Amino acid sequence: MFQNKSQGVSFVRIHAPWQVLSREAELLKIKMPTKKMYEITEEKGILKTLNEIWCKFTEPLQPQVPQQENTKMKTLSYPFSREKIYLYNIKDKDTFFDNATRSRIVREILKRTSTKTRNSMGIGTLIANNVYDAAYPLHDGEYEGQNDDTNERKLLYQEWARYGVFYKFQPIDLIRKYFGEKIGLYFAWLGLYTEFLIPSSVVGIIVFLYGCITIESDIPSKEMCDQRNAFTMCPLCDKFCDYWNLSSACATARASHLFDNPATVFFSIFMALWATMFLEQWKRLQMRLSYFWDLTGLEEEEEHPRPEYEAKLLQKKLENKNITTENSNEKLTWSDRMPGYAVNFGLILFMIMLAFSAVFGVIVYRITTAAALSFSTNETTRSNVRVTVTATAVIINLVVVLILDEIYGAVAKWLTEIEIPKTEKTFEERLILKAFLLKFVNSYASIFYVAFFKGRFVGRPGHYVYVFEGYRMEECAPGGCLMELCIQLSIIMLGKQLIQNNLFEIGIPKLKKLFRKLKDERTEVKEIGTDQSKDPQQWDLDYILEPFTGLTPEYMEMIIQFGFVTLFVASFPLAPVFALLNNIIEVRLDAKKFVTELRRPDTVREKDIGIWYNILSGIGKLSVIINAFVIAVTSDFIPRLMYQYAYSQNGTMHGFINHTLSYFNVSQLKAGTQPENSLFAQEVSFCRFKDYREPPWSPHQYEFSKQYWAVLSARLAFVILFQNLVMFLSVLVDWMIPDIPKDISEQIKKEKTMLVDFFLKEEHEKLKLMESFTAHDKRKHRTGTKSRRTRAASFSQCHCSPKGSFTSFSSQHTVV
Secondary structure, three states: OOOOOOOOOOOOOOOOOHHHHHHHHHHOOOEEEEEEEEEOOOOOOHHHHHHHHHHHHOHHHOOOOOOOOOOOEEEEEEEOOOOOHHHEOOOOHHHHOOHHHHHHHHHHHHHHOEOOOOOOEOHHHHHHOOOOOOOOOOOOOOOOOOOOOOOHHHHHHHHOOOHHHOOOOOOHHHHHHHHOHHHHHHHHHHHHHHHHHHHHHHHHHHHHHHHHHHHHHOHHHHHHHOOOOOOEEOOOOOOOOOOEEHHHHHHHHHHHHOOOOHHHHHHHHHHHHHHHHHHHHHHHHHHHHHHHOOOOOOOOOOOOOOHHHHHHHHHHHHHOOOOOOOOOOOOOOHHHHHHHHHHHHHHHHHHHHHHHHHHHHHHHHHHHHHHHHHOOOOHHHHHOHHHHHHHHHHHHHHHHHHHHHHHHHHHHHHHHHHHOOOOHHHHHHHHHHHHHHHHHHHHHHHHHHHHHOOOOOOEEOOEEOEEOOOEEOOOOOOOOOHHHHHHHHHHHHHHHHHHHHHHHHHHHHHHHHHHHHHHHHHHHHHOOOHHHHOOOOHHHHHHHOEOOOOOHHHHHHHHHHHHHHHOOOOOOOOHHHHHHHHHHHHHHHHHHHHHHHEOOOOOOOOOOOOHHHHHHHHHHHHHHHHHHHHHHHHOOHHHHHHHHHHHOOOOOOOOHHHHHEEEEEHHHOOOOOOOOOOOOOOOOOEEEEEOOEOOOOOOOOOOEOHHHHHHHHHHHHHHHHHHHHHHHHHHHHHHHOOOOOHHHHHHHHHHHHHHHHHHHHHHHHHHHHHHHHHHHHHHHOOOOOHHHHHHHHHHHHHHHOHHHHHHHHHHHHHHO
């Protein structure tokens, strides 16, 4: 133990000797390397050649970290056992267990050591009761400095945690060795996700360029921009808005074509299959890492109850006056947790309604602001009403989303705490589900509104839908809502990535670190001692760092980004590009945070990423449905297709704009809604509006026309066809790609066989050694008395017969 009071804070440094390490390693069933090494079967044929070419091509991108001397050989690992200590490759007891394993063992001891408080256990209880401020493993040393001492932390900083090495691959094995398997799996997943964004970004750029190239040949946008087509449109607001020509919306129509074109459908199918292939590839990589990190067959360890659970259980026992009755099986029941569940249900419902209310507030802002700007006497202001309102509304919406995100994170944590989960794993899973639900609704509510609800409940000229008895419901731009959906999605996605994921992650930890440092320096001034002149020790340096609070925030921001990339990709094909650019920075940002800004986390052995995989899979399936509706309902893909093959006289798109516009007799406008002081060039008898309705001269005027029902049927048919086709292709891809790589599957079988053979061989050699000692003992005592020889012979028959002993041992080993 080591105690230091140089900064007014006492430190206790815990060291575990060999006896403790070996005992706990056996209890925890930690796999350790044995003396046996075997050759890994390599791929043959063209795959081997391609792999060699790839390795040579990417050699400059590999991090300069120590590698295994012979990568073709793998050490056979087996759960540590003191009885079979002769099996393990123990060259030096001081280095047999690495630092991460030592820290894990010490943490497990601290977690299950009883405290003086009755029915409480572990360091977590002491920290919760403010007996200790923190408990953390030490970093290996400084990550930068003039000294030549190289440690794993400095190596990680130089080859991984700097922006200057953004082009290099991650040293996943070294990350796992230093931080543990759980954090190693996170960075392996993040690396694979970033790599998969490269092909999707390339295809997204191609789709965008296709829209740019074909914009001049797009007939509908050319018809809208042609001023010779006198499409006189109905006023956009009551009283103060005038009639207007459709050609004035030329820029919007041309911009919409960049994202609303036939290539978008292909890209949506591609991204659905991309998500499936990404998840399948991750399962394969996860299995490969599990094999090389000796996680195959990893059993879930029994977790100790959380301090909060123990406190609640103790309170229950006191209330029931059963404190003297020992009942180890007593636990919290549904009735004990019912108040927490009720609060959870009510508050989550309230928070979801709060997100919807924020969206409604922004809608009201858009409606009222548009109406107010329409009253302006400035011609420029009136002509740019839609652009001004859209831009300001999206920025306000982004600010609201960022604020609610922080609130929802704190609320989700508090709600999980009042549920009183028993173990840390249960706590983490419930926290993830709540936080994801709230943040999902918060991030996508406004996007869902623009995609599927905006402009659907406007009404028609002469019969508009009003809110607050004076403001018309907002409608989509002449080019459709897809362009506005693209703007909404891009600003929220880029804003969250730039502000929340980067500025907050960089700025807040630095401010917290500065605050802690200033606080410690003020404490140090008050202390008078001779140790002030000494250099700070590693525990002092690590204490200033920010505590590690888990991987939930890191996964959450990437999962939300994954939703932006997949859910509405039909409206914004460049989403993968911006996600890729963000993730290149994100990998190094997270790396730098773990190496330089945070205390060293406790190493945790995990064989998968847990509940996050299920969330990713759910988003992937949901993206198929949402993109089907975006293409069918939000875009003009289906109306264009229907016109070209069902209504066009020559099979072209000529006349499409006229086909989608209905007529309205301006004499039927309600009193007080007609344009005042109209400056329109000619007398207007009929104005046009975008909808499929019967004309004024029809017996069923202004009712939905046959074209409306035909297009609606085609939209629904497309959704069903698209969804089933993509789902079928996804299942096909899932079936074609095995979850476990064939070579890894063979290696695991080979390892099991070799492990049995190795045990038999080692035990046989041990048996032969015992027999040689017994034979030597017999020769030594051969000169003894006859009675002693008889007893020796009897002993020999029972225990030292070579044949009998081997047979007996073999059968015993088989039973074990």
